[in-house]
Amino acid sequence: MRYMDKNLREIHNAIISNSVTPLELVKEAIELAKNDDNNAFEYICEKEALEKVRKLDPSKKNNLLYGIPVVIKDNISTKDIPTTASSDLLKDYVPVFDSEVVTRLENEGAIIIGKTTMDELAMGGTGTSGHLGTTYNPWDKTKTRIIGGSSSGSAAAISAGVVPIAIGSDTGDSIRKPASYASLVGFKPTWGRISRFGLFPFAPSFDHVGYFTRNVYDSAYLLNILAGRDDKDSSSSFEPIEDYTKHLEDKLEGTRIAVINGVIDNVSDKEILNSFNKSIEYLRQNGAIVDYVDIDLILLEAIQPTYFIISSSESTSNNANLDGIKFGSRIEGKTLEEVMVNTRTNGFSRRIKDRFIIGSYSMLEENRNELFIRAQKCRRLIVNAFNNVFEKYDAIYCPAAPTIAPKINLKEDTVFNKVNISEHYMAFANMGGFPSITLPLGFENSMPFGGNLSSKPFQESKLFNIANYIEKGTGLSDKVAKRD
C-alpha cells in the first residue's frame, strides 16, 4: 500500500485507524526520495526524520499533519540541516535556527524528510540554475521539459508523489508557475500572512512563503497551521486568522470574477483556452458572475520590467551578507576585502552576478530616478490598477501560463527576456501582496497546465472557495505523475 500519493485526510484516516504508522510513512517517503530521478533533492533528512518520528508526541495524533512527511525548499532555514539555496557559496551552510514555518509544521507533528532543489538563491523561473543542475518535470518521461521555478524540487517531489505537501517560496511566481507545469495546487497568501522568519530573502517586499498541495482542501487546511502573527517577522500581520476550510463549499451566487483581457489575449494555446473557458462556464453555472475587464496594456507590459528592477535591486542588498566572512564557502585572500571578493566571485553563478550588477546599477545615484524610483512608481500604478478591479470583483482569474512546461533550454537568457504579458503577469500578486493560487486546468500531450486565481489581501477564504469550485469543475485533484 502506498500513501504518499494520497491526500492529507486519507493519510490521516489511515493513521487514526492504525492502518499505517508515522514511521512507515516516513520510511516510504524517504525511500521514494532516494529513488527520485528528477533531481528534486538537495538533502534527504533520513537520520533526522527517523529520529523525529520516533520522538513524535502521540497526544498530537488527531492533528491532520501528525506523522505527515513534508519537503522544504532549500532557502528555508532548518536547524542542524544543511540549507544551501542551491548556491555553491552556501554548500556547507548549516543553520543554527529553524524558520517559523518549520517550527509550526513540526509542532503539528509533520516530519521533514528532505530539502529541495531550486534556482540559485531563488533567482530564476526554470529550475535549471541551481548548483546541482536542472530539476526535471516528473510529468515528462523524456526529461526534456522544465518543472519551472524557483521552487523546482518542491514541485517535482510532490508531483512525483514523494510527499503530500511541499513548502516553497514565491517572489514573482516561483510556486504558482511550477504548479501550473505540474498539475499542482500552488498557493501564496497575502504578504504578511505567513511569517517569513527563516526564509532567505531575495526581494523581501515581494517574498512570500507558500506551498504546494495536490488539492484545494489541503491547501486551505495548511494555511490554518501556517498563518498568523510572528513577532520575529515585523512585517507579519496582526489580522485575525480564520478557519480557511470553513467556506470551501459556500455557494458562489453573487461572487464576481474578472478575467483580464490583456492576459487572456496573449494566450494562443487552444487547449489551454478551451479548458479555461470550460472552467468559466462551470463557475457561471454555479452562480458566479464572470466578466472580462481591461487593465491598461502598458501597465501589464510593465509588470515584468518593474518586477525585475525592484527584485534585482533588493536582492543585491539582501545577499550582501554572503561574503565568506561569517559563514558559507570562504575563499581565502590576503585581506578581509580579498576574502570577500574571492568568495563572491567564485561562489555565485554568472546569472546571479548579472542580477546583482543590474540591481546595483539601478540604484546608483545617476540611474536611481530613471530605474529604481521609476520602477517603484510603476509598482504603485500597477497595484492601483489591480486594486481598481478588486473594488468590483472578488477575484481575478486567468491561465497561470500561456503554455505547458517549456523544453529545457540552458542557453536561455532569462535576464533579458522579451516582455510577454501572460508569461509574467502573476508577479502583480507579489507587488500588491495579494493572495494567489494556481490549480490544475487540464493536460495537453500528457503535460499539465493550470489557472490562477487572486483576490484582495486577507480574502483567502473567498479564494479557496472559488478554487474549490474550479477543482470540482475540472475534477483534477490529487494528480500524481506516474513512474515508468
Next chain:
Amino acid sequence: MELRAIIGLEIHVEMNTKSKMFSDAPVSFGQLPNTQVSAFDMSFPGTMPTVNKQAVINAIRVSNALNMTIDNVLMFDRKNYFYSDLPKGYQITQYFRPIGRNGCLTFNSGDENITINIERLHLEEDTCKQFHVDDFSYLDFNRAGIPVIEIVTKPEFKSGQEVRKFVELIRSIVVFLDVSHGKMEEGNIRVDLNVSLEDDNKRWSKVEIKNLNSLSNIEKAINYEVNRQKDLVIKGKTIGRETRRYDETNDRTVMLRIKTDSVDYRYFTDPNIPPIKLSDEFIKNAIDTSPELAHVKQKKYKTLGLSDYDANLITNSKETCAYFEKGLETGCSPKTLANWINIQVQKVLKLKCISINEFSISAKELGELILLVEEHKINNSQAKSVFNEAVETGNSVIDVINKNKTNHILDENEILDLIKEIINSNQNLVNDYKNGKEKVVGYIVGLVMSKTQRKADPSLTNKLTVVELRRR
C-alpha cells in the same frame, strides 16, 4: 581679511539598552569577544530585524532634550556598502526620515551663551569591532547591532572650546537620560567633525576628522587643524578635501585618505520593517517619564537651598545626583549633605581614584550621620572622625559609632545638669557674668567638654550655658 573656522559635528552615541537595536542579543560591555551575539547580528540568512522599543523611547527623549521635531512615523533604511565589519553588507539606519529634526541647543562657552542648530537625530545599529594583530584580522561581533543615536549639527561652531562644551553637554544629556554610559574612553561617544575656513568672500574645502574619543582631544584636534588650515591659506596653498585623524602622541592631525566623490550608499527603505506609527500618546509618555536632565536637577537643588556652586558640582555627575537624592531621603539638611559630598566625600574619591558608586559609605549612612549632628546627638567633629574611621576601616558608620560609644552623647538634660553642677559649685561665675565677663561662658563650655570627653555638642552647650547664667 579675517579667517574664521566653521565646524560641524556628527556625534555617535552608543546606547546602554538591555538588548541590541534589532535583535535580542544582550548589550553588555567588556565581555569576551563574540559572546554577546545572536543569529541576526551575524546576519545568518533568514534572520529579520525587530525594533527595540526602549531604543526608540531613548531617541525620543534625546530629541526632546535637543528641542527637535519628532517624526510620528518610524522608518528605517538600508545603507549599502561592503566592509568586513558590516555583517549584513548594509547598515540599518534612518536616512529618509530621521526620528528627530530641526533642533537646537543653547550652552555656555566662555562668558557667552551660544545656540547651535541641530539638523537631525537618527537611530542606527553599530558595526562590529575589527582589529589587526600581526597578519591576522579579528572581528568582534559583540558590538554589532548595539543601538546608536547619531546627532548631526549644522556647521556653526567657531572654536574647539565651543565644540568641547557642546559635546560635554550632549554627554551629560545622554547620561542623565539613561540612554548611554557616556564613557568616551570606551567609545560610547564618538565624534566626527568637519572643519573648514571662510572669510567674507570665500569658503575653503572641508576637512573631516574622524573618531575623536575624548573631550580634550576634540579641542586639541580642532585647534591644530584650524591653525594648519590657516597656515596653508596664508602660504597660498590649497586645502585638500580629505579625511584626517588625530595623532595624540604628537598633538597633530594626520591624513587618512583623500576624499574622492562621495560613496554611493544606494539607500532604500528596509522592506522588512514596515513603517511604525508613533502615536502622540506614546511620544508624550516617553517624554513625560523621561529622567531629569542635569539643569532640571540643578534648579531643583537650588530651591532646596543649595548654592549655585554646590548644585553645579553635584549635577556634574548622574551618580553623585543619585547619591545626593538618596541621602536626602533620611531627612537631613540638603545644604549640609551637599557640603559633605562636595568636600569630604570628593576628597576620599579623589584619593582612592574611585567613583561615588564604589564609595564604601552609603548615601543613607551619610545622611543619618548628618542627622545625628543635627539632632545634637554627636557633634560635627565627632561626625568627621566617625566618617574618617569608617572610610579607613571599611566598617559601617553605625559600627564605628557603637564601637567608640560615640553615640553615648549627652542629651540636652544631661548637659544642663552638668552646667548646673558647675555653676552651683562656683557661684562666682554668675556674678562675673552679670558684671559683664562674657568669658565665663567659654570657661563653662570648656569644662563641660572636658568632663564629657568632648561628647557634648559645643554650640548646644554654649546656648544652654547662656540661658542658665541669665536665669540665675
